[in-house]
Every structure is written in structure tokens, then in C-alpha cells.
Amino acid sequence: MKLPVKRGRILADSNLVSIGDIAFQLIVFFMVAATFTRSTSMNVELPSGDDNAVQDDSRSITVQAGAKAIAVNEQALELDQLEPKLRELLNGRTEGADRVVVLVTGDDIPFQRHAAIMHIIRASGGVVAVMYEEEGG
Amino acid sequence: MRLQLRRAALLRDSSLVSMGDIAFQLIVFFMVTTTFMRDSTQVDLPRLPISDKTESPISVAIDAAGKLHLDGQPVDTSGSLESQLRTLLEGKTTTEDRQVRFRCDANLIQKNYRSAMEAISNAGGVIAVMHDPESNP
Numbered sequence: 226m227k228l229p230v231k232r233g234r235i236l237a238d239s240n241l242v243s244i245g246d247i248a249f250q251l252i253v254f255f256m257v258a259a260t261f262t263r264s265t266s267m268n269v270e271l272p273s274g275d276d277n278a279v280q281d282d283s284r285s286i287t288v289q290a291g292a293k294a295i296a297v298n299e300q301a302l303e304l305d306q307l308e309p310k311l312r313e314l315l316n317g318r319t320e321g322a323d324r325v326v327v328l329v330t331g332d333d334i335p336f337q338r339h340a341a342i343m344h345i346i347r348a349s350g351g352v353v354a355v356m357y358e359e360e361g362g
Numbered sequence: 363m364r365l366q367l368r369r370a371a372l373l374r375d376s377s378l379v380s381m382g383d384i385a386f387q388l389i390v391f392f393m394v395t396t397t398f399m400r401d402s403t404q405v406d407l408p409r410l411p412i413s414d415k416t417e418s419p420i421s422v423a424i425d426a427a428g429k430l431h432l433d434g435q436p437v438d439t440s441g442s443l444e445s446q447l448r449t450l451l452e453g454k455t456t457t458e459d460r461q462v463r464f465r466c467d468a469n470l471i472q473k474n475y476r477s478a479m480e481a482i483s484n485a486g487g488v489i490a491v492m493h494d495p496e497s498n499p
Contacts, residue, residue, distance in 0.1 A: 266416040266490035337468035340408040
């Protein structure tokens with residue numbers, strides 16, 4: 226009669242050990258899951274300095290953006306008007322080179338706004354080419 | 363006496379099984395934490411709708427103070443960043459392989475992050491702008 230009582234105690238100890246094990250597994254799982262949800266990105270190409278093909282093309286679309294103002298082919302508009310305007314301009318253009326939208330940004334533009342405009346260009350079917358406004362030009 | 367010997371043998375078996383378990387847990391834990399160390403720089407990423415995903419192991423970060431980091435290590439100048447990136451990207455030909463995770467603070471203005479973007483591009487990298495997923499209203 227004495228022996229079964231002792232064996233029962235051993236089993237109870239094992240359960241306590243596995244609680245720590247399960248807790249650790251859950252910590253690792255949530256750490257990994259959190260990494261996956263944050264790994265979203267958007268690819269951007271910067272044209273090289275000697276690549277003038279994009280600039281010389283009369284059909285090219287240019288978006289100029291600063292901290293507050295935004296313009297498409299020198300026509301000022303609001304940020305929420307950008308996507309419909311680009312969709313209209315890109316309509317019927319199927320080739321990759323035809324779909325390039327040159328984004329020229331001023332040095333005062335915050336990264337949040339810069340990234341949001343790049344995202345709008347991609348969402349409207351354009352291929353983003355980032356360029357910078359030259360200082361004093 | 364015979365009964366005590368059996369119990370001792372039983373306990374020894376349990377220890378051997380859990381040792382393997384613990385070793386495996388430690389391997390997983392260090393693998394996960396190593397992944398986190400790569401992106402350890404605290405950055406307030408821009409919020410955008412989900413676009414792409416990247417698995418690139420190379421990470422360039424710019425924190426709120428405008429300081430440059432390559433794979434979690436501080437880098438003094440964009441010139442140094444470019445040369446280190448050239449070494450890391452050597453022999454990589456596909457777009458996926460040439461992707462560089464670009465983690466930039468959302469509130470920084472272009473003056474602070476432009477040189478880093480140019481350094482990635484000049485080194486032959488494809489900029490993968492990392493962002494947090496925008497929460498739907």
C-alpha cells in the first residue's frame with residue numbers, strides 16, 4: 226500500500242516540469258510569429274546616374290513631392306488624388322519601361338510620406354524610379 | 363532494497379530524455395535570438411498597406427537620431443556602408459539575392475536617409491523598404 230502513493234508523487238512532479246517547457250515553447254512561438262508579421266517590404270529601384278532614358282522619354286510620368294505639396298507632370302494635386310490620376314495616365318501602357326513613374330522628392334520630405342507615395346505608385350500599376358531634387362536647382 | 367534500485371534507474375532515464383529536449387530548446391532559442399539581433403536597432407517604421415515580403419539577411423537601419431547601422435552594427439559614413447555592402451553582395455546576381463532590408467525611421471526627412479539609399483543602390487543592392495502593416499480602420 227505504501228508504494229503506489231510514492232509513485233503518484235513522482236508523476237505530479239513531472240507535470241510541473243512540463244509547464245515550464247510549454248511556457249518556453251509559447252514564448253518562442255510568439256517571438257517567431259511577431260517577426261513574420263513585421264517582415265513586410267516594398268522594393269525600390271534607384272536609376273543610375275548615367276541612365277537618361279527615363280528622363281528623355283516625353284511619355285514618362287513624373288511625380289514631384291515635398292513635405293506638403295505634390296504634383297504629377299507639374300500639375301498640383303492632393304495625395305488622395307494621386308492614385309486615380311496615375312491609373313488614368315498608366316491606362317493602356319503594358320510594357321515595363323512605359324510604366325516607369327519617376328518620383329522626384331525634396332530633401333524636406335519625411336520618410337513616412339515618401340514611402341506612402343512610392344506605395345501609391347506601385348498600387349496604381351507603376352514602376353517606381355526614385356530621383357532627388359538637386360539643391361538650389 | 364530491490365524496489366529502491368528500480369526507482370533510481372527510472373529517474374536516470376528521465377534525465378537523459380530531458381537533456382536532449384533541453385539541448386534542442388536551446389538550439390531553437392539561439393537561432394531565434396540570432397535572427398532578432400540582426401534587426402536589433404529600434405526604428406519606428408512607416409505604416410503602409412502590406413505589399414511584399416523579403417527574406418534578405420542584409421539589413422541597413424537608420425534610427426531616429428539618423429545613425430546608420432549595418433546588420434545591427436553602427437557604421438560611421440555612407441561611404442563605409444557602400445564598401446561593406448559591396449563585399450556582402452559580391453557574386454549575387456538575382457534580384458532576390460541583392461535585396462537589402464532598409465529600415466528607416468518614419469519621421470526622418472530625406473536629407474538624413476538619402477545617402478544611405480544611394481549607398482545601397484551604388485553597391486548594387488535592391489532596396490526593400492521595410493514597413494509595419496497599416497491597421498485597417
